[in-house]
Amino acid sequence: MTMMMQAAAAEILVPAASSAAWMSRLGHIDLAEEVPVALVYNGVSHAVMMATPRELEDFALGFSLSEGILEDSTELLDIEQRATCRGISVEMTVTHERFAALMARRRNLVGRTGCGLCGVDSLDQVFRPLSPVGTGEVIAPSAIAHAVANLPALQDLHLRVHAVHAAAWATSQGDVVLVREDVGRHNALDKLIGALAAGPADPGEGFAVITSRCSYEMVQKSVAAGIGVLVALSAPTQLAIEIAQDAGLTLVAWAKGARRTICTHPHRIAP
Secondary structure, eight states: OOHHHHHHHHOOOOOOTTSOTTEEEETTEEEEOOEEEEEEETTEEEEEEEEOSSSHHHHHHHHHHHTTSOSSGGGEEEEEEEEETTEEEEEEEEOHHHHHHHHHHHHHHTTOOTTSSTTOOSGGGGSOOOOOOOOOOOBOHHHHHHHHHHHHHHOHHHHHHSOOEEEEEEOTTOOEEEEEEESSHHHHHHHHHHHHHHSSOOTTSSEEEESSOBOHHHHHHHHHTTOOEEEESSOBOHHHHHHHHHHTOEEEEEEETTEEEEOSOGGGBOO
16 A cells, blocks of 8 residues: 555544534544435436535426426425435426426437537537526626625635535625535536525526636526526636527626626626
């Protein structure tokens, strides 16, 4: 055994008495947990994601909506979590119509791996049809700055582990009212979308803030959820900008302090 292997073997994860189930400790260092989460629809496992095991009902609902499995939150009839020795299973009961559509979609994906994306054999299939987002409210730059400045203090998990992404929802005045965190940036956004769908907030009245870079998937998920303004603390990809432009989403990137870059549809940002 090499010295490196010996050192790794000596690092034993000891659960902290005061920590929640989604945290462990390595000596005096808090660590975010990352576990397999199976998303099961009407008894059929559809996807397994590595995720931080908290707010998983928000995650399952948000994933279902942002990936087009469900069209509306009312189509989710029941949801239950089951912990196993290998991970967590989130078992959902959905309407017969949505389950039939999911099964048809799964049959169409069998054996298709042509361009390197699972279940995709044509470049045209990478981009799901998206309905343009609504007009939405006009957001003041000061509201964006206010939300971005206050978000770090509300990231309770990140303050402990410094290893997770966040997605937050702010009112048009910039008050952060929802925060979801996860080791995966897509997961954090799905959790936020699920929380929005389950609560009273209107995706057209306010804006979302993500602490990560903005890839095309983040834009697609936001548009699918009806979010009109997406603010990213980091950079966007070129494809993210193109999809945001086509879908009518206002994408704001490099938002730090008083600085920001409006990439698409500036009419929703006040002068």
